Amino acid sequence: MDFTLTDEQQLLVDTLRTVLANECPPSLLREHHDCRGAHAPLWEHLRGFAELGRGDATDACLVFDELGYAAAPGPFFASVGLFAGLLEAIDADSALRDAVAAGEVVGTVAAADSQGIWHANDDLVKTFIPDADLAQLIAVVSATDDAMFVTILPHPGPSALAEIETVDPSRKYFRWDTGDEIGAAIPCTPMQWRAFLDRSFALASAETLGAARRCFSMALEYAKEREQFDRPIGSFQAIQHKLAEMSLLVERATAALHYAAMAIDADHADRTSACHVAKAAAGVAARRCLKDSIQIHGGIGYTWEHDLHLFLRRATVAETQFGTTSWHHDRLADVLFA
Amino acid sequence: MKLDWSETDERFRGELLAFLEAKTPPEATRVDFPGNASGGDAIPAWLRAWQATLFDHGWMIPGYPPELGGRNCTPTQTMIYLEEFARRRIPRATHFPGYAIVAPSLLEFGNEQQRSLAPAAIRGDTVWCVGMSEPNAGSDLASLRTRAVRDGDVFVVNGQKVWTSYAMVAQQCFCYVRTDPDAPKHKGISLLIIDMDTPGIEVRPLTHITGHADFAEVFFTDVKVPVANLVGELNGGWALTQGSLAHERAGLWVDGVARLEQTVRDLVDLAKLVGRHDDSGVRRAIASMFEQASSLRSLGYKGFASYAQGSSAPEHSYMKMASSEAGKAAFELGMELLGPFGAATGAGSPTTLGDDTGRWVTSFYVSFANTIAGGSSEIQRNIIAQRVLGLPRA
Numbered sequence: 001m002d003f004t005l006t007d008e009q010q011l012l013v014d015t016l017r018t019v020l021a022n023e024c025p026p027s028l029l030r031e032h033h034d035c036r037g038a039h040a041p042l043w044e045h046l047r048g049f050a051e052l053g054r055g056d057a058t059d060a061c062l063v064f065d066e067l068g069y070a071a072a073p074g075p076f077f078a079s080v081g082l083f084a085g086l087l088e089a090i091d092a093d094s095a096l097r098d099a100v101a102a103g104e105v106v107g108t109v110a111a112a113d114s115q116g117i118w119h120a121n122d123d124l125v126k127t128f129i130p131d132a133d134l135a136q137l138i139a140v141v142s143a144t145d146d147a148m149f150v151t152i153l154p155h156p157g158p159s160a161l162a163e164i165e166t167v168d169p170s171r172k173y174f175r176w177d178t179g180d181e182i183g184a185a186i187p188c189t190p191m192q193w194r195a196f197l198d199r200s201f202a203l204a205s206a207e208t209l210g211a212a213r214r215c216f217s218m219a220l221e222y223a224k225e226r227e228q229f230d231r232p233i234g235s236f237q238a239i240q241h242k243l244a245e246m247s248l249l250v251e252r253a254t255a256a257l258h259y260a261a262m263a264i265d266a267d268h269a270d271r272t273s274a275c276h277v278a279k280a281a282a283g284v285a286a287r288r289c290l291k292d293s294i295q296i297h298g299g300i301g302y303t304w305e306h307d308l309h310l311f312l313r314r315a316t317v318a319e320t321q322f323g324t325t326s327w328h329h330d331r332l333a334d335v336l337f338a
Numbered sequence: 339m340k341l342d343w344s345e346t347d348e349r350f351r352g353e354l355l356a357f358l359e360a361k362t363p364p365e366a367t368r369v370d371f372p373g374n375a376s377g378g379d380a381i382p383a384w385l386r387a388w389q390a391t392l393f394d395h396g397w398m399i400p401g402y403p404p405e406l407g408g409r410n411c412t413p414t415q416t417m418i419y420l421e422e423f424a425r426r427r428i429p430r431a432t433h434f435p436g437y438a439i440v441a442p443s444l445l446e447f448g449n450e451q452q453r454s455l456a457p458a459a460i461r462g463d464t465v466w467c468v469g470m471s472e473p474n475a476g477s478d479l480a481s482l483r484t485r486a487v488r489d490g491d492v493f494v495v496n497g498q499k500v501w502t503s504y505a506m507v508a509q510q511c512f513c514y515v516r517t518d519p520d521a522p523k524h525k526g527i528s529l530l531i532i533d534m535d536t537p538g539i540e541v542r543p544l545t546h547i548t549g550h551a552d553f554a555e556v557f558f559t560d561v562k563v564p565v566a567n568l569v570g571e572l573n574g575g576w577a578l579t580q581g582s583l584a585h586e587r588a589g590l591w592v593d594g595v596a597r598l599e600q601t602v603r604d605l606v607d608l609a610k611l612v613g614r615h616d617d618s619g620v621r622r623a624i625a626s627m628f629e630q631a632s633s634l635r636s637l638g639y640k641g642f643a644s645y646a647q648g649s650s651a652p653e654h655s656y657m658k659m660a661s662s663e664a665g666k667a668a669f670e671l672g673m674e675l676l677g678p679f680g681a682a683t684g685a686g687s688p689t690t691l692g693d694d695t696g697r698w699v700t701s702f703y704v705s706f707a708n709t710i711a712g713g714s715s716e717i718q719r720n721i722i723a724q725r726v727l728g729l730p731r732a
């Protein structure tokens with residue numbers, strides 16, 4: 001069992017960090033609040049990484065962790081994370097897979113039911129379809145009593161989809177009442193669905209964790225700089241212990257994520273359970289880090305002007321999507337009590 | 339990043355399991371939780387024999403060479419080893435100071451003669467205690483006052499240690515003393531090996547809250563210790579205390595996490611036994627424990643493979659703190675599941691509860707020691723904040 005990053009992985013992380021530092025500063029996130037098209041120059045850079053959508057989960061998790069850290073806007077998560085993952089899982093048309101891997105076609109996935117739960121369902125209303133307004137194609141996953149299907153449809157036009165507004169403007173979510181428009185479908189076996197879900201949960205954990213890590217590191221930096229009572233607030237034990245606990249949760253969730261990603265790549269028996277653990281651990285870290293990072297910043301952290309809230313928003317929404325922490329705990333309980 | 343066990347690792351596991359199958363004494367599988375295995379001041383004969391058997395077959399500290407009770411295995415294999423023991427709840431020994439603290443420190447800091455004491459410490463032939471804490475020097479260990487004054491060929495030792503585990507049964511004490519009272523407090527400490535039967539030593543057992551006497555106060559009155567028993571440099575003892583604590587932390591986390599995983603499985607069984615397996619709150623709470631245990635296991639594998647080499651890393655503090663705190667919460671959850679019988683200890687409890695009666699509250703109490711001994715959780719948080727995160731000292 002080897003948790004060390006390969007040289008290629010380290011290079012991937014370093015390259016992406018540079019891209020994001022240059023192309024995705026907080027000013028871009030603010031601009032994107034008012035102008036949905038502001039992410040376009042960033043996407044021009046990120047589409048070069050779209051091949052990762054069908055590569056190893058270990059590489060993809062490292063990348064989505066960085067994207068979460070930067071709260072990167074744009075369709076990368078929807079298309080490279082979800083859509084490509086689903087196409088690979090069901091062995092879809094290779095021309096389409098190539099186009100998505102080249103960043104030429106952008107898709108998203110409609111699978112969560114009307115309650116927002118990511119499980120096999122026959123609900124005609126799909127919710128929390130990420131960044132559907134940026135996608136050309138939408139893959140709709142539906143289920144009957146004994147079979148599942150994926151239907152790849154062109155975007156039905158802006159009026160067909162209703163936005164589900166959240167606290168995080170860096171990503172939009174949509175609701176789609178598909179009615180009975182769903183036509184020709186590709187069959188999806190339970191094993192393929194499971195493979196897609198596990199990978200999606202792992203990538204969602206990576207994003208959630210990245211956002212948590214950003215809140216934590218901003219708080220750590222601030223604690224070293226801000227002085228009160230003639231010394232840095234980071235010298236106060238109450239603040240030190242908060243940061244120690246936050247860093248434990250971040251480290252623990254990172255280890256859980258890397259283990260889950262390795263379990264996916266090895267198709268290990270532990271895979272599903274490891275992915276539930278990863279998302280739950282990331283969710284726990286996110287909740288703690290977003291609350292305590294504000295507390296450590298004091299009043300300035302509570303302002304719109306300070307950048308902290310840009311990342312706190314991503315962390316807040318990411319915890320609720322692709323299974324809340326409690327939902328993943330419930331799934332783990334199903335395994336433990338089986 | 340790659341998850342797979344190499345063929346050599348699997349062969350290692352196979353050899354270990356075959357050994358355990360053939361040699362584990364029947365008493366070993368009945369020991370519930372390491373830590374309260376001795377149940378008193380004596381070390382049971384079967385456990386001493388077991389430790390010697392482990393040593394003789396190279397299964398006591400498998401990362402060490404054969405002459406030190408091992409087989410030169412890799413850090414990963416050491417983790418396989420510790421997990422298999424914990425999963426089967428097989429103790430290696432009750433008195434860990436000898437093999438987990440004293441031997442590694444002697445090997446790292448001792449002279450040739452002192453290093454030769456290590457095999458017996460690991461095999462359990464010599465029982466050691468560690469004399470660090472004093473009435474006024476606990477977390478602030480550097481404030482220790484037990485004095486050692488050089489007089490020709492001997493140091494004359496006067497003072498008091500406290501909370502000294504196994505002092506009642508130990509032949510040797512790994513004892514930190516003040517040799518220069520005028521130097522800054524970290525710079526006047528030395529480490530002595532003291533024979534426990536030297537005249538002038540008095541051991542007064544102290545009883546744990548569990549009712550067992552497992553540690554003691556140790557009084558030193560004009561105790562004469564040969565100068566040759568000085569370990570490391572005169573007044574250089576502080577570096578060695580850091581070494582000892584690191585060995586202790588590093589070794590205990592794997593045990594702690596593996597035990598936690600076992601406890602989670604026990605909680606599932608207990609929930610079924612008391613008919614709470616359909617209670618969503620209970621299921622979630624147990625699943626949350628599972629999430630913690632399994633992510634800590636990954637954290638252990640990820641960052642701390644250096645464990646088997648005995649090297650110290652401040653990151654060990656994460657594992658010490660998190661596994662001891664989680665353990666406490668897990669046993670508390672067990673008590674919760676037992677409801678009104680959560681604090682019952684034996685007679686009068688429903689017979690259907692079987693071995694679970696009293697077991698959870700006892701372990702809950704035992705778990706309190708883990709967040710205090712070997713550096714409290716608060717001290718671990720200080721270490722993380724200052725040495726890992728680089729925050730300024732107050």
Ligand SMILES: Cc1cc2nc3c(=O)[nH]c(=O)nc-3n(C[C@H](O)[C@H](O)[C@H](O)COP(=O)(O)OP(=O)(O)OC[C@H]3O[C@@H](n4cnc5c(N)ncnc54)[C@H](O)[C@@H]3O)c2cc1C
Pocket residue numbers: 467468469470471472473475476477478500501502503504553707710711712713714715716717720
């Ligand atoms: C079961 C058991 C076995 C032990 N075995 C041994 C042994 O074999 N040999 C040995 O030498 N010792 C042994 N000890 C002692 C152990 O190492 C000490 O208890 C420990 O270091 C704490 O010291 P203390 O008890 O004096 O508590 P104190 O140091 O007085 O601490 C009391 C409380 O104050 C907190 N505190 C102290 N300083 C700080 C700080 N800077 N910041 C925040 N909080 C702080 C602590 O966390 C704790 O909550 C054992 C203890 C136990 C419980």
